[in-house]
Amino acid sequence: MGVPLFAAACERQKAAESEKRFDGKLRLPPGQTLAETQSETDPSKTESPSPSTENVAPRKPEPKSPEHYDARHKDRQRLPPDQYELRALRDMGGSQPLDTSRKAFRLKVHGEVSKPLDLGFLELAALPNVIQTCDVHCVTKWSMFDTVWRGVRIRELAERAGVSDKARHVIFEAAHGYTANIPLEEAMKDNVLVAWEFSGAALAPNHGAPVRSLVPDLYFWKSAKWLTGVKFVVRDEPGYWERGIYHNHGDPWKEERFNERG
Numbered sequence: 001m002g003v004p005l006f007a008a009a010c011e012r013q014k015a016a017e018s019e020k021r022f023d024g025k026l027r028l029p030p031g032q033t034l035a036e037t038q039s040e041t042d043p044s045k046t047e048s049p050s051p052s053t054e055n056v057a058p059r060k061p062e063p064k065s066p067e068h069y070d071a072r073h074k075d076r077q078r079l080p081p082d083q084y085e086l087r088a089l090r091d092m093g094g095s096q097p098l099d100t101s102r103k104a105f106r107l108k109v110h111g112e113v114s115k116p117l118d119l120g121f122l123e124l125a126a127l128p129n130v131i132q133t134c135d136v137h138c139v140t141k142w143s144m145f146d147t148v149w150r151g152v153r154i155r156e157l158a159e160r161a162g163v164s165d166k167a168r169h170v171i172f173e174a175a176h177g178y179t180a181n182i183p184l185e186e187a188m189k190d191n192v193l194v195a196w197e198f199s200g201a202a203l204a205p206n207h208g209a210p211v212r213s214l215v216p217d218l219y220f221w222k223s224a225k226w227l228t229g230v231k232f233v234v235r236d237e238p239g240y241w242e243r244g245i246y247h248n249h250g251d252p253w254k255e256e257r258f259n260e261r262g
């Protein structure tokens, strides 16, 4: 622990975040209004008693209620270039595993770490976690404002696993070999989570149950559904889409949609 490079990355990140939040520009572009959001896939309607939560042993009451974190950017035009607003998450598919239950779930936190973790769902959910409001942006041009998620910050996992000062990238690993890569510095941001709730309910199977990554500042393909691992690496490992048509980084405000081959 006490890794200088990791600590420095966190510090830089904090400085950058506070700059962003307090620069005081209008968050809503001129002539825009806010609309209520509503989930197309409200799990309380679509999953009659979810087998995934039924099988889970009752949890001990949590020591304290989670922090509410407003991660909506107030410093720049809210809708990134060439995006339009949707009022619900669109199911973008992907190869859903057969078993999306919390009972079957394991998350490996591994790679360049001194204390690899292998967490069951209850172990993950017992870690300090946040309820976060943020916007998400799909590369196919839809964005959804004011999405609400609950999860543990990647930074929390990195600290617990003792990430090495050699690590430079984070690889999200998901069912059927899907992966997505992000720079370590960005993974340490306050708004990057491993999430298990959307809109106050357990993640729906088609949206990544039981747990997905959430990287709101990059296009939504970086938010890997059906997450199985968080791997810290020295060298970048372009993920499923990054090896295909999409950009290695994927910043919506820079319109980093496609790579040179795309």
Ligand SMILES: Nc1nc2c(c(=O)[nH]1)N[C@H]1C(S)=C(S)[C@@H](COP(=O)(O)O)O[C@H]1N2
Pocket: 089, 090, 091, 092, 093, 094, 095, 138, 139, 174, 175, 178, 206, 207, 208, 220, 221, 222, 223, 224, 225, 226
């Ligand atoms: N495991 C996995 N995660 C994935 C994908 C996928 O195909 N498999 N698709 C990505 C893409 S391209 C998008 S836009 C979002 C869509 O999430 P949603 O279906 O919950 O809207 O998930 C991302 N995560």
Ligand SMILES: [Mo]
Pocket: 092, 138, 139, 140, 220, 221
């Ligand atoms: Mo996507």
